[in-house]
Amino acid sequence: MATRSDSPPDYLRGVRRVLVTVIALVLVVLFLVWRIDNARVEQLRVSLVDRFVPSFSWTLKPVAETARMLADLRAYSRVYEQNAELRRELQRMQGWREAALQLEQKNARLLALNNVRLNPRLTFVTGEVMADSGSPFRRSATVNVGRIDGVTDGSAALDGSGLVGRIAGVGAQSSRIILLTDASSRVPAVVRPSGQRAIVTGDNTSAPALEFLDQADELNPGDRVVSSGDGGLYPPDILIGRVAIGADGRRRVLLAADYRRLDFVRVVRATSLSAIDGPVELIGPSLPADAVARAEPGE
Amino acid sequence: MSGARPLPAFLETGLLVGLGIVAVAAALIPLGPGGELAAPDLLFCLVVAWIVRRPATTPLWAVLGLGIFADLMMSRPLGLGALGLLLASEWFRRRAARFQSGPFLLEWLAMALAFAAVLAAMRLALALVFAEAPGLSMLVRYAVTTALAYPLVVLGLAWCLKLRAGDAARVAR
Numbered sequence: 001m002a003t004r005s006d007s008p009p010d011y012l013r014g015v016r017r018v019l020v021t022v023i024a025l026v027l028v029v030l031f032l033v034w035r036i037d038n039a040r041v042e043q044l045r046v047s048l049v050d051r052f053v054p055s056f057s058w059t060l061k062p063v064a065e066t067a068r069m070l071a072d073l074r075a076y077s078r079v080y081e082q083n084a085e086l087r088r089e090l091q092r093m094q095g096w097r098e099a100a101l102q103l104e105q106k107n108a109r110l111l112a113l114n115n116v117r118l119n120p121r122l123t124f125v126t127g128e129v130m131a132d133s134g135s136p137f138r139r140s141a142t143v144n145v146g147r148i149d150g151v152t153d154g155s156a157a158l159d160g161s162g163l164v165g166r167i168a169g170v171g172a173q174s175s176r177i178i179l180l181t182d183a184s185s186r187v188p189a190v191v192r193p194s195g196q197r198a199i200v201t202g203d204n205t206s207a208p209a210l211e212f213l214d215q216a217d218e219l220n221p222g223d224r225v226v227s228s229g230d231g232g233l234y235p236p237d238i239l240i241g242r243v244a245i246g247a248d249g250r251r252r253v254l255l256a257a258d259y260r261r262l263d264f265v266r267v268v269r270a271t272s273l274s275a276i277d278g279p280v281e282l283i284g285p286s287l288p289a290d291a292v293a294r295a296e297p298g299e
Numbered sequence: 300m301s302g303a304r305p306l307p308a309f310l311e312t313g314l315l316v317g318l319g320i321v322a323v324a325a326a327l328i329p330l331g332p333g334g335e336l337a338a339p340d341l342l343f344c345l346v347v348a349w350i351v352r353r354p355a356t357t358p359l360w361a362v363l364g365l366g367i368f369a370d371l372m373m374s375r376p377l378g379l380g381a382l383g384l385l386l387a388s389e390w391f392r393r394r395a396a397r398f399q400s401g402p403f404l405l406e407w408l409a410m411a412l413a414f415a416a417v418l419a420a421m422r423l424a425l426a427l428v429f430a431e432a433p434g435l436s437m438l439v440r441y442a443v444t445t446a447l448a449y450p451l452v453v454l455g456l457a458w459c460l461k462l463r464a465g466d467a468a469r470v471a472r
Contacts, residue, residue, distance in 0.1 A: 035376075132330070136437045137373075184431055
């Protein structure tokens with residue numbers, strides 16, 4: 001290589017090479033630390049995002065909105081066909097609406113008949129999506145609700161029509177949602193008409209796979225997939241999507257949540273379902289404390 | 300055109316760091332978070348374009364800092380993305396003079412291949428430590444969009460900041 005007048009002398013180049021090598025080794029060590037002590041590093045990441053992203057959201061949001069408007073603008077070209085299509089769909093929907101109303105009334109009657117107490121602890125807090133992961137290594141989104149809003153690690157996140165993901169990493173005023181499409185996402189689910197249990201497994205494609213199925217042949221495309229609530233992380237009976245058969249023959253889930261327009265996300269605030277610790281307290285009415293004390297020495 | 304006075308070196312470095320932060324923030328814009336689209340790695344484009352044109356005002360610490368910052372913000376494996384950026388930028392730094400005098404097409408090709416190599420190495424490293432790696436099709440799409448973004452970044456730098464190939468040589472003369 002020709003020596004140029006502005007290039008550093010040879011001994012400096014040697015020093016520089018050593019410096020680059022040392023920094024590279026430090027970065028490798030950093031990578032290994034990330035791999036070994038993931039939780040602490042992710043906490044650092046969340047605290048940085050928590051500090052940085054809310055102060056930038058005023059720039060991120062308008063750009064995203066503009067892009068979305070441009071995408072909508074493109075749809076105007078076929079507005080007539082869309083209109084006709086919507087009219088047809090509306091007619092069909094009116095039939096469904098009638099059916100839904102009847103079912104709702106029937107459901108209310110049956111609930112009253114059984115004296116069911118629905119879980120009152122399922123409350124939501126709604127947040128706005130501020131940022132996405134920014135690289136293909138994770139499928140995640142950052143929302144502007146955090147610890148001060150009562151969000152905890154592991155809470156489920158939904159949009160208007162279905163499950164979106166779960167919270168992994170909570171900052172003071174922001175938190176990160178790992179989407180169902182992420183490779184580390186697993187949701188225990190039930191396929192509705194057949195009642196089969198499965199795990200919805202994210203694999204970085206837009207349609208997660210259904211795994212651990214008993215009889216995959218019995219599933220029909222279009223069957224509803226809802227969360228089963230097993231494991232206690234996700235509340236039961238939340239719509240995840242519909243069954244579809246992928247090009248590779250695997251059963252997949254077409255997600256109900258609209259990831260392209262992920263604007264507002266509801267985060268379930270407390271999922272801690274009361275666990276049954278032992279059989280003792282369940283049998284018989286609970287006695288007052290002094291009655292218990294009097295009964296015990298007599299035995 | 301020699302009418303424009305060159306900025307002081309520390310200001311140019313500061314400008315690079317500022318643009319780098321903007322590039323990371325741009326990657327975070329939520330345009331369909333779970334979708335199949337891969338937003339280009341603008342930071343990689345920026346650093347490579349800058350180091351080819353101004354190797355003297357692209358210090359090691361700036362590349363390192365931007366790399367680690369991007370790793371943390373863009374939820375990449377910590378350290379790995381910074382390492383890829385650092386090694387690629389050092390490779391380009393040593394060949395900056397050759398790329399400045401050569402045609403842009405060559406530089407573009409080299410950048411695209413370097414980014415693809417970095418992604419392949421990252422995937423290999425993730426596989427070595429049994430971490431989850433993104434799918435191959437996703438990475439291919441990522442490499443393609445980043446390669447397509449590179450001429451735009453170079454054009455933007457040349458147009459807005461008058462940062463052109465050969466400037467450094469002229470300044471040095």
